[in-house]
Amino acid sequence: MKHLGKFSAAAAALLIAAGVGTAAQADRSQWPQSFTVGTASQGGTYFAYGSGWANLVAETLGVSGGGEVTGGPTQNLALVHTGDLAFGMTTMGPAREALEGRSPLAPGIKMDQVCALFPMYQTPFSITALASSGIKSISDIPAGAKIGFGPAGSTSDTYFPAMLETLGVKFDRRNGGWNDLGGQLQDGLLDVIAFAAGIPIPAVSQLEVQAEVNIIEFTADEQKKVMDAFPVADFTIPASTYKSLNADARAVSMWNFAIANCALPADFVYEVTKVVMENNDKMVSIHKAARTTVKENAVKNTFIPWHPGAARWYKENGIDIPDNLIKQ
Structure with a gap:
């Protein structure tokens, strides 16, 4: 996993299973040293929005990160699944195809290492x-x-x-x-x-x-x-x-959703989710489309498994995430 940093699969699994800790208590030794957000081509909303929230997270958490130009949602799903990208952005149509093994980039491969992070906006x-x-x-x-x-x-x-x-x-x-x-x-x-x-x-x-x-x-x-x-x-x-x-x-x-590689440490993903969801004014200053990047729209996701770290933040903030929709 090129951009997920140095953490063992066993340590990541323990962190995901535990789903505990606060920003102050988090063991940052297991956090990635840097992260990249898959966006799309320059001139499109994905690039402006994705680069902006990557920079916001990087500055707030003190972890090096940024946006990367990609072919868009379909490619982002594949790159996040393989771990070549820590985070990405996708629309729900390509996401369903990828999870069901119908991605045109990898026919027959169910991209089960893609987890939901937060709602973005309607395209x-x-x-x-x-x-x-x-x-x-x-x-x-x-x-x-x-x-x-x-x-x-x-x-x-x-x-x-x-x-x-x-x-x-x-x-x-x-x-x-x-x-x-x-x-x-x-x-x-x-x-x-x-x-x-x-x-x-x-x-x-x-x-x-x-x-x-x-x-x-x-x-x-x-x-x-x-x-x-x-x-x-x-x-x-x-x-x-x-x-x-x-x-x-x-x-x-x-609808568009931000996605994360499921192997990322739960406490890191919790903090990333917190930064985005608790700073909507800053998100809107990045791009007006972020007006709908709010916790209430988490329910628009009905099939992408939630990352345990993200699910924990929503549950703590009054949003019911069904247990069967949280990645195990």
């Missing part, structure tokens, strides 16, 4: 085009349009193409980091970008500074059709999110 699926394109609705997207779906294997790339196919859109699929795709849209190399990221999306905010854009919403019928076919919920993008919006925009969304 809206939203579409952006240049105003000059004349594309104002999903039905306006012409056949063969060049659409950027984010990094290969990301939540956006996994689900958005299938969603648009369900809605009858025929397109030429493109991949890349959000910043790169934003530049390609502005240069006329793409017709549309289909984003799945917490709002406001940095790449969209940057685009608005440089060009006039259309934030394209789902119609009620399109929203229902997608919700019937995919593990998503209804969502509204507030008009205040982007200067290009004159009214709230209809969308769909999927």
Whole structure:
């Protein structure tokens, strides 16, 4: 385990089983010497949010740590499972596939060393085009349009193409980091970008500074059709999110959770969870999407096993975590 620090499997197991200790009492000799949080491409919400909470934890606990650019949720699950990353961020769709052994990166391997850490935010699926394109609705997207779906294997790339196919859109699929795709849209190399990221999306905010854009919403019928076919919920993008919006925009969304390698010491994970969950004002200053990074949303996780250290913090703070959903 490259980033989990130096602690034996036996010591980690004892710590996880015990699940006791406070920040002052914790035996830091078993803590990792450093940690890394798997995020996604630069220009996306994962990178800004993940790097921010990694730095907050590092500064508060005095442990070296930071964010790392990755391919996004699907890759983060694999890297956290193997221990190449201590922490990561994922959406619930790819998480279920990974736990059931259906990850496209490792078919047949159940990623049972991935544990839940804390709720993050909902990821809206939203579409952006240049105003000059004349594309104002999903039905306006012409056949063969060049659409950027984010990094290969990301939540956006996994689900958005299938969603648009369900809605009858025929397109030429493109991949890349959000910043790169934003530049390609502005240069006329793409017709549309289909984003799945917490709002406001940095790449969209940057685009608005440089060009006039259309934030394209789902119609009620399109929203229902997608919700019937995919593990998503209804969502509204507030008009205040982007200067290009004159009214709230209809969308769909999927929950995101922070994840941890299950072998991390319980008292270390307890302290990490405490830092994030007890400093929401600081989290919101990192990214506005963190408004929903609160303990009450822990219940949005119904299938990822909770890390014992994280579960202990929630139970101490009035959130009921079912015993059968805590990693043994």
